[in-house]
Amino acid sequence: MTVALEAGPRARTARNGANPPMGGDNVLEARALHVYYGAFRAIENVTLPIARNRITAFIGPSGCGKSTMLRAFNRMNDLVPTARVEGDIVYRGQSIYAPGVDPVEVRRHIGMVFQKPNPFPKSIYDNVAWGARINGFRGTRRELDDLVEAALVQAALWDEVHDKLDQSGLSLSGGQQQRLCIARAIAVKPDVILMDEPCSALDPIATLRIEDLMQQLKERYTILIVTHNMQQAARASDYTAFFNMGDRRQGYLVEFGPTPELFTNPKDPRTEDYITGRFG
Amino acid sequence: MTVTTTRLRGVEAAPEADTVPLGRRRRWREDAVEAVLFAAGFVSILTTGAIVVVLGKDALHFFRNPDVSLVDFLTGTVWQPQLGKFGLLPLLNATLMVSGIAMVVALPIGLSIAVYLSEYATPAVRNRLKPTLEILAGVPTVIYGYFALTFVTPILRWALGARTVDIYNVLSAGLVVGILVIPLVASMSEDALQAVPRALREAAYGLGATRLETSLQVVVPSALSGIAAAFMLAMSRAIGETMVVAIAAGAGPRLTANPLRSAETMTGYISRISGGDLSYNSVDYDSIFAIGLALFVITLGLNILSGRIVRRFREVYE
Numbered sequence: 001m002t003v004a005l006e007a008g009p010r011a012r013t014a015r016n017g018a019n020p021p022m023g024g025d026n027v028l029e030a031r032a033l034h035v036y037y038g039a040f041r042a043i044e045n046v047t048l049p050i051a052r053n054r055i056t057a058f059i060g061p062s063g064c065g066k067s068t069m070l071r072a073f074n075r076m077n078d079l080v081p082t083a084r085v086e087g088d089i090v091y092r093g094q095s096i097y098a099p100g101v102d103p104v105e106v107r108r109h110i111g112m113v114f115q116k117p118n119p120f121p122k123s124i125y126d127n128v129a130w131g132a133r134i135n136g137f138r139g140t141r142r143e144l145d146d147l148v149e150a151a152l153v154q155a156a157l158w159d160e161v162h163d164k165l166d167q168s169g170l171s172l173s174g175g176q177q178q179r180l181c182i183a184r185a186i187a188v189k190p191d192v193i194l195m196d197e198p199c200s201a202l203d204p205i206a207t208l209r210i211e212d213l214m215q216q217l218k219e220r221y222t223i224l225i226v227t228h229n230m231q232q233a234a235r236a237s238d239y240t241a242f243f244n245m246g247d248r249r250q251g252y253l254v255e256f257g258p259t260p261e262l263f264t265n266p267k268d269p270r271t272e273d274y275i276t277g278r279f280g
Numbered sequence: 281m282t283v284t285t286t287r288l289r290g291v292e293a294a295p296e297a298d299t300v301p302l303g304r305r306r307r308w309r310e311d312a313v314e315a316v317l318f319a320a321g322f323v324s325i326l327t328t329g330a331i332v333v334v335l336g337k338d339a340l341h342f343f344r345n346p347d348v349s350l351v352d353f354l355t356g357t358v359w360q361p362q363l364g365k366f367g368l369l370p371l372l373n374a375t376l377m378v379s380g381i382a383m384v385v386a387l388p389i390g391l392s393i394a395v396y397l398s399e400y401a402t403p404a405v406r407n408r409l410k411p412t413l414e415i416l417a418g419v420p421t422v423i424y425g426y427f428a429l430t431f432v433t434p435i436l437r438w439a440l441g442a443r444t445v446d447i448y449n450v451l452s453a454g455l456v457v458g459i460l461v462i463p464l465v466a467s468m469s470e471d472a473l474q475a476v477p478r479a480l481r482e483a484a485y486g487l488g489a490t491r492l493e494t495s496l497q498v499v500v501p502s503a504l505s506g507i508a509a510a511f512m513l514a515m516s517r518a519i520g521e522t523m524v525v526a527i528a529a530g531a532g533p534r535l536t537a538n539p540l541r542s543a544e545t546m547t548g549y550i551s552r553i554s555g556g557d558l559s560y561n562s563v564d565y566d567s568i569f570a571i572g573l574a575l576f577v578i579t580l581g582l583n584i585l586s587g588r589i590v591r592r593f594r595e596v597y598e
Binding site: 017107114120134 | 488489
């Protein structure tokens with residue numbers, strides 16, 4: 001399947017987000033990727049395949065560039081004026097860094113959930129509906145209602161908010177806000193969802209809810225998650241990529257593999273040191 | 281000191297009850313500085329109080345005059361002190377027209393500048409544009425007055441015809457007062473936009489929003505309370521602006537809805553009378569205190585309103 005990433009009129013490809021469940025192929029792939037902030041190399045030479053309908057976790061010590069790596073996948077680093085990329089990221093056979101590619105289109109297919117819940121100061125309904133509206137949603141009010149409901153149901157938030165959709169998104173608890181942000185990302189019908197430490201601001205119960213939710217979401221979406229929490233990576237992910245920081249503070253990929261293997265039988269001594277808690 | 285040494289050895293048993301001096305000490309420098317700071321703050325309260333007293337006292341003197349009634353003052357449509365007619369409406373109308381026109385100019389332009397500076401400009405452009413804007417804010421208002429009279433008015437008269445546009449007219453003054461408050465609107469709105477957390481912009485971009493969608497549909501609404509406060513403050517400033525209207529709007533009270541005619545505003549009237557050769561005990565002279573009090577009430581009301589709006593629409597971000 002190919003998708004239009006070229007800059008152009010905002011008539012967007014109509015997709016309903018229902019990927020064939022459990023397809024085995026790679027939807028995204030980083031190829032010899034370097035990311036720079038000015039002269040500083042934040043990410044060095046990462047090659048990494050991302051399997052469709054799986055959860056891939058990025059772990060590693062603070063400052064090793066996990067978030068930078070994640071943000072490279074939807075060109076979020078473009079918002080930093082000095083950021084620059086070498087190498088490539090391929091999404092469904094297309095380079096997302098090719099000259100004609102519109103980062104706005106990329107982000108519409110590759111959505112994002114952030115570290116701190118960041119709902120808009122709008123109503124719960126509008127938080128979810130806004131993304132669809134700016135992406136050229138042309139349905140009736142009824143259809144938009146259905147879309148909002150479906151997204152909130154998928155984000156496991158509907159039962160808690162269905163009777164107060166007109167209240168501000170900021171009135172919710174932290175865990176609810178984060179699920180609202182997930183619903184907001186889902187409502188755009190993305191293909192891939194990037195999650196940047198989505199539970200770091202949440203309590204353990206809210207964290208477990210998000211992890212359960214991720215298991216449901218992976219049937220429809222491909223998920224990349226950055227986490228500080230190794231238990232979370234071990235519990236919730238299918239693949240794990242372990243990043244470390246080099247002597248020039250550059251982040252590099254140490255080891256990548258299926259999660260059970262990486263945690264029980266790491267090939268690299270540095271991975272073993274990290275997962276057994278010897279550093280990091 | 282004994283205390284520190286025992287604490288450094290921390291893990292060991294607690295020390296016996298060595299007493300150390302913990303009594304309150306007098307710190308004269310601290311007290312003196314606090315007193316000076318308090319006095320500085322108190323000056324502003326004192327000034328406000330003094331203004332109210334002076335305005336109130338002399339305004340009361342004016343309303344005690346048998347020729348004057350409060351009802352006529354508030355509802356009268358003619359201001360002609362020579363004939364004993366003290367109706368505020370012509371002056372109030374001119375003031376509102378000038379400030380209305382000013383806000384029509386200042387809000388869109390000021391907000392556009394703010395959005396550009398905050399969301400679009402590169403740091404290099406920003407660092408040049410902001411100081412320029414601040415220069416605009418520093419130009420003496422008397423210069424804006426002559427700018428209105430000798431530059432804007434001739435253009436209006438050329439464009440719309442010298443017969444339809446008076447030499448002194450409300451439109452010219454309003455436009456220039458608008459230009460005068462643009463820096464205020466722009467600078468305060470920009471501060472409000474800058475205060476919107478980066479996380480909200482990222483959320484919008486992450487959903488595939490363009491820069492325009494992010495700026496206008498997420499950042500501006502999120503900064504609404506600050507923008508409303510900027511608007512209100514600019515409105516107060518426009519209502520209180522004196523020099524421009526004294527020079528360019530005309531020197532004769534007139535109740536008109538036509539901004540191309542001349543009409544004197546409340547501030548314009550006050551400046552003309554207080555600078556003129558009227559005797560200090562005439563009713564005319566006393567009237568300016570009543571007008572001043574009315575101005576004070578209007579701007580105070582706007583400030584209170586803006587405070588309410590800010591509180592009503594403020595979003596609390598962590």
